[in-house]
Amino acid sequence: MEKFWVFIPVFSLLVFVHELGHFLFAKRAGILVREFAIGFGPKLFGWQKGETLYSFRIFPLGGFVRMAGEDAETLEFKTGAPVVCEVGPHGKITHVFFHDPGDRRIDRRVAGKVTDADPEKELYLVLEDESGRETRYELDADAWIHYDPKNRVQIAPADRQFGSKSAGQKAMAILAGPLFNILLTILLFAVYVGMTGVEDRLVVGSVVPNTPAEKAGIVGGDVILAVNGEKVNTTDSLRYKLLDSKGQTVTVTVERDGNNLDLPVTPQKTGEAYTIGVQFYVDQTRRDATFSESVVAGFKLTWEWTGVIIDGFAKLVTGQLSIQSLGGPIQMGDITGKAAEAGMAPLIKWTALLSLNLGxxxxxxxxxxxxxxxxxxxxxxxxxxxxxxxxESLVHFVGFALLMMLMLVVTFNDIRKIFFA
Structure with missing residues (x-):
């Protein structure tokens, strides 16, 4: 269980980066962002800075950026309700109190009963004083409505709402979240390669006795070049090709004494993976990476793993992979803990993969x-x-319910695999 706690800060980082993308491009489009939250459920703590509430919530597996107008929202100005208003130096109402403002210092105030209001388009508030006379006041575009001492909300003029923006601006505000996760993946892979070096050839150091590799005739010193004619030059690419075989015999091309040999090998299942029983010379498969090589490798690994992930999703849809193969928060927490125990480099690589999957x-x-x-x-x-x-809200609600059901299924799979396997 201790391992799982490593997963919380790692996943919170990924959520923060994802939501930061939404946040920055929403602000760039001029959309009022009401809240930037890490987590779901009841608020643990938060602080108001400018027009945005930055908060941490009790369930850390997620987050959100709440944009004005993205979902249906209404500011209630109940006709006949008594209010006290603060008027700014420019003559516009900056605060509307539906309760006694108490000791708050207000240099200029007006009071009365609300008879009409438009906080979105024309930005005005009409008040009736004790004599029955109505006066129309302008609302500041950043005015705050105070319903009680702990409940306040900033008005969102129509031009600051999500729905008022162009399709391109809205698309970028939504797309930026996944895009930032992908950019983080590139950065993390570049850091990983900078730490571990460039892996560009698979030199066999030793062959485990009584394994498919030994039976096929692979020996120490061989360089593995391809599987079924497709080039492999990293342990990740070899691992995925073997996984893709599902235990069926594959043709492994090796270089030996300047000659290429095609050897039939039948991988054996080891846990969730397929292996052939070879160990590699680390010092011969890797070399120190230059800065430019690290950057290029960051893009290259992101591209390669994107193909692997999309292929996995496609196989889920076509039924080639069972839902039982899916992992949820518990399994991800377990793997994250093991990666952290293995060292900083494996943890960075795993975090990159999580970020790419999320994006x-x-x-x-x-x-x-x-x-x-x-x-x-x-x-x-x-x-x-x-x-x-x-x-649209109905579609998203139904989709969210189905995702929660899927989460329950994969969590059950996690518990079964980790605790009862």
Whole structure:
């Protein structure tokens, strides 16, 4: 269980980067961001800075950026309700109190009963004084509404709401989250390669007795070049090709004494993976990487692993992979803990893979994910008008419920694999 706690800061970092992408591009588009949250559920603590509440919530497996107008929201100005208003130096109302403001220092105030208000388009508030006379006041574009001492909200003029922006601006605000995860992946892979060096050839150091490699005739000193004619020059690429074989016989091409040999090998299943029983000369498979090589490797590894992840999703859809193969938070926490025990480099590599998975998964057109929101924005661009907010909200709600059910299934798989295997 101790290992799982390593996963919380790692995953929180990935969530922070993801939500930072949404946040920065929303602000760039001029959208009012009401909250930047790490976690879900009840708020543990937070602080207000400017117009945004930065908070940490009790369940750390997620986060969100709440943009004004992204979901249906209404600011209630109940007709006949008494209010006290603070007027700024420019003559516009900056604060509206539906309760006694207490000891708050207000240099200029007006009071009365609300008879009319428009906090989105024309930005005004009409008050009726004790004599029955109505006066119209302008609302500041950044005005705050105080419903009680602990509940306040900033108004969101129409031009600062998510729905008022162009399809391109909305798409970038949504796309930026997954994109930032992918950029983080590139950075982490570059750091990983800078620490471990460049892996560019697979030189066999030794062959484990009574394994598929020994039976096939592979010997120490051989250089593994390809599997079924497809080039492999890293342990990751070899591992994936063997996993893809599902235990079927493959042709392993090796270089020996200047000659290439094609050897039939039948991988054996070892846990969740397939192996052939070889160990490599680390000092001959890796060399120190230059800065430019590290950067290039960051992009290259991200591209290669993107293909692996997409291939995995495709196999899930086509039934080639069972849902039983999926891992959830418990399994990810277990693997993260083991990676941390192995050292900083393995932890950085695993974090890169988690970040890439998070970015790609969020781009899938599944309701409640960023990919689904991008689909609705695309429909808006084609139709020339947005899909009904109520219909879109219903789709996302159903999708979120299904995702929660899937989470329960994979969590059950995790518990079974880790504690009862």
């Amino acid at each position: 790609i998964f969020n781009l899938l057109p599944i309701p409640a994910l960023d990919g689904s929101r991008l689909v609705f924005i695309g429909l808006e661009a084609v139709r020339g008008k947005p899909v009904s907010p109520s219909k």
